Amino acid sequence: MAEVVEVSDVRRSYGDYEAVRGVTFSVARGELFALLGTNGAGKTSTLEVVEGLARPSGGRIRVLGHDPYAGRASVRPRIGVMLQQGGFPADLTVTETAAMWAGTLTAPRPVAEALELVDLTHRAGVTVKQLSGGEKRRLDLALAVLGRPEVLFLDEPTTGLDPESRRNTWALVRTLLDDGVTVLLTTHYLDEAEELADRLAIMHRGRLVRTGTVAEVVASQPATVSFALPPSVPRERLPELAGALVVDDGNRVEVHTDTMQATLTGLLLWARDHDVELRELSARPASLEQAFLAVASSPEERDVEVAA
Amino acid sequence: MRALTTTGAPRRVRAIATAELRLLVRNRTAMFTALALPLITVAGLSAIGFGENGDLPLGALVVTMLAGFTLLYVVYYNLVSAYVARREDLVLKRLRVGELTDAEILAGTALPSVVVAVTQVVLTAVVAALALGLDMPANALLVVVAVVGGVVMFVLLAAASTAFTRNVEMAQVSTLPVLFLCMGSLIFSGVVVPADSVPDAVQDVFQFVPLTPVLDLLQLGLTGRTADGDTVGFGASFSAAAFPLIIMGLWIVNGIAALRRWFRWEPRT
Ligand SMILES: Nc1ncnc2c1ncn2[C@@H]1O[C@H](COP(=O)(O)OP(=O)(O)O)[C@@H](O)[C@H]1O
Ligand SMILES: [Mg+2]
Numbered sequence: 001m002a003e004v005v006e007v008s009d010v011r012r013s014y015g016d017y018e019a020v021r022g023v024t025f026s027v028a029r030g031e032l033f034a035l036l037g038t039n040g041a042g043k044t045s046t047l048e049v050v051e052g053l054a055r056p057s058g059g060r061i062r063v064l065g066h067d068p069y070a071g072r073a074s075v076r077p078r079i080g081v082m083l084q085q086g087g088f089p090a091d092l093t094v095t096e097t098a099a100m101w102a103g104t105l106t107a108p109r110p111v112a113e114a115l116e117l118v119d120l121t122h123r124a125g126v127t128v129k130q131l132s133g134g135e136k137r138r139l140d141l142a143l144a145v146l147g148r149p150e151v152l153f154l155d156e157p158t159t160g161l162d163p164e165s166r167r168n169t170w171a172l173v174r175t176l177l178d179d180g181v182t183v184l185l186t187t188h189y190l191d192e193a194e195e196l197a198d199r200l201a202i203m204h205r206g207r208l209v210r211t212g213t214v215a216e217v218v219a220s221q222p223a224t225v226s227f228a229l230p231p232s233v234p235r236e237r238l239p240e241l242a243g244a245l246v247v248d249d250g251n252r253v254e255v256h257t258d259t260m261q262a263t264l265t266g267l268l269l270w271a272r273d274h275d276v277e278l279r280e281l282s283a284r285p286a287s288l289e290q291a292f293l294a295v296a297s298s299p300e301e302r303d304v305e306v307a308a
Numbered sequence: 309m310r311a312l313t314t315t316g317a318p319r320r321v322r323a324i325a326t327a328e329l330r331l332l333v334r335n336r337t338a339m340f341t342a343l344a345l346p347l348i349t350v351a352g353l354s355a356i357g358f359g360e361n362g363d364l365p366l367g368a369l370v371v372t373m374l375a376g377f378t379l380l381y382v383v384y385y386n387l388v389s390a391y392v393a394r395r396e397d398l399v400l401k402r403l404r405v406g407e408l409t410d411a412e413i414l415a416g417t418a419l420p421s422v423v424v425a426v427t428q429v430v431l432t433a434v435v436a437a438l439a440l441g442l443d444m445p446a447n448a449l450l451v452v453v454a455v456v457g458g459v460v461m462f463v464l465l466a467a468a469s470t471a472f473t474r475n476v477e478m479a480q481v482s483t484l485p486v487l488f489l490c491m492g493s494l495i496f497s498g499v500v501v502p503a504d505s506v507p508d509a510v511q512d513v514f515q516f517v518p519l520t521p522v523l524d525l526l527q528l529g530l531t532g533r534t535a536d537g538d539t540v541g542f543g544a545s546f547s548a549a550a551f552p553l554i555i556m557g558l559w560i561v562n563g564i565a566a567l568r569r570w571f572r573w574e575p576r577t
Contacts, residue, residue: 051405076407087402089394091334092327103323104406106316147407 003062004029004151004182005050010059012045019045021206022059027199032173032183034193037203038296043186044084046203047155050184051081063151077106080149082140084156090129094120094139097128098146105147114142119168133160141169145176152176154185158192170195190288202295209295214288221286221294222256225263227278229253239270252280260285320408324416328390332420341386342424346377350432359500363537367442368530369499374432375455375526376494376519379462380487382425387418387466389479396475401574410573418463429455442530447545450529457556458522464563465518471570490519497523503537511535518559521552528552 005027012020020042027033035043049056052068052075061068068075088097095111102108115121118138123131131139137160144152157173158166173183173196187193193200194214201211210217222243228251229235235247243257257263264283271278332338350373353359359369394400394417403413436442445451465486473482496506496514503511514520515535524535532539534548 053401053405073407073409076405081405083398083402083405085398087398087400089327089331089397089399091331096327096330100323100327101406103326104320104403104408106407 002028004031004064005033005184006060006062007046007050008060010046010049010056010061012042012049012054013057014045018057019206020049020056023203023206023208024059025201025208025211027182027184029182030177030180031198032177032185032196034197034200035184035186035203036188036190036193036200036292037186038188041203042206043203044155045206047153047184047186051079051153052076077147078149079151079153080144080147082144082152082154082157086128086136086140088128088136088139091127093125093127094131095124097139098142101143102146107148108146109148111146114146117145117172118142119165134162134165137161138165138169141172145172149181151182151184154183156186156188158187158189166192190292194288202292204295204298209298210291217291218286218288221291222258223260223283223285224254224256225260225267225283226252226254227267227281230277230279233274233276237274239266241266316407317409317412321412321416321419324403324408324413325419328417329420332386332390332424338386338389342382342421345381346374346428349377349381350374353500361502362500363498363502363533364527364531365441365443367436367440368527370440371429371433371436371442371530372499372523372526373494375429375458376490376499376523378425378428379458379519379522380490382421382428383418383459383462384466384469384486385479385483386421387463388469388473388483389476390417390421391467391470392473392479393476395470395572396575398574404573414463414467414567418466422459422463425459426455445530446532447529447542447549450525450545450549452529453549453553454522454525454529457525457553457560458519461518461522461556461559461563464560464567467571468563468566471566471572474576486518489517493517493520493523498527498533498535498537499523503535515551516555521556521559524552525549525556 003026007026008024010020010023011018023046025033035046037043048054050061050063050068052063052072055069063075064078066075092100094115098111098114102111112121115124118141120135120138120142123135128136128139137157141154141157144154154173158169161169170192177183185196197214199211199213200217201208202217203209210220225243229238231251235253238253241255241257242259242262243255246254246256248254255263260283267278270276332342350370353373354370359373362369364372391400391414400413404410408416433442469482469486473479493514494500496510497520498506527533527535528545528548532541532545534540535552540548
């Protein structure tokens, strides 16, 4: 069985508010799947039911072949979880916290090794309340990997980290992936998803709006071809080009196209035949940011906001 | 596999209990409540002649009062605060994503307070035996059942009371109903005033208060004295124990039901 996490049509409600509205995805062994979304999209609500913290109000979840809620005892020894917020007693030291957690696990790593992995060795004797936000986040990561999990759930693992710690966390996650660990993470950082994810889903208002590899998700968005015409060439002389013409002020022209090659070919042949010099010519494939923004500002959202 | 899980549970509970003990030692208020408050209360009450006119000899009186106050302060009050503090700090939520079962989380958190409470009762019994003329108990088994059952009951009541305790500060208020009722049971269950000077109606009501069966069983076990003030022998002490045991059992069953139904593992959002 290649699928380590299977989520189909899962729903979760708080009272009569439905935060997760029919979400379906799966994560294969050794893969990193990222749930990308703005705050309030429903990422944490989804992750918590996959971790088995709560029962979904609808749908079906399997983690390593078991129902994570009912089969908690079989699933938990094989997974590691980093919740969105730590949950450490303020008056324990870093080592005491990790030792407590290790004492609850079937086959933990040595505590010192786990602290070393997240670069917290020099803070081992410090109480949790004296840690910075980023250090707490790394302690959380240390606990998540302490039990040598096969599947790792990370809810916004690098929020509040400085750039260097973020890179270190990414490096650690990549090492774990190389060892065959399966990772499901949430993030609102595009670069994090681009950097780490084999596949990702963009979540918005409780639904997965796009799912696939970065390339596949980005492919849903048009590429952009832009250039400037010389003053002597009026815009009307441009040929029919595949794609939507978006004209800037002045002489800049922007074309959004799903067929960048055809658009460029048409444009460049026309320019050669008419001896026109296209200045500042550029052709950019769509970016994840573009795909993300397109989802985040989708008309559905505006409708809902007007209605609310 | 089964052997593995049974050896696993004590280890997991011990891990939580060790951390909880560290937190208890580092919390001055909780330490004072746990170590000094019951002793000060009992010493103070004895000094002003509390219970002089009661049915119990001094040794048994001191042990019974101390057991009562220990269950109230060290087990009940302390644990309401501890469970609420861990819940509000999201510690309970975090523990629940691990391998621990819910019962192990609650037991591990309770263990240090329970050990402190039981130790206090045992030490007081030793001191009472040496200095205050506490005789050999009439039925030692009932004494053990009283303490163990009392601990289980008040751990459950503490966990159930977190449902109406929003934060640690509020524990000072939310614990008052149980504390007041149980202090009333100390007064009206024949411990400090003679049983026959308490109106029957009052006695009828207070026999259902959670601390009463503990006190009844302790008196019975320590001295052979029943709730009505009669003295019975070893054999008859078992039948006299039936009613308090039933009340205790009912509180335990209800406590578990309340816990299942109302216990929250994370703060209200
Ligand atoms: N315990 C809760 N009770 C009520 N509403 C909640 C609760 N947790 C989250 N929500 C709501 O559900 C929605 C999704 O939240 P969440 O899953 O935390 O989103 P994300 O992790 O993507 O930021 C939000 O509108 C949030 O306000
Ligand atoms: Mg979240």
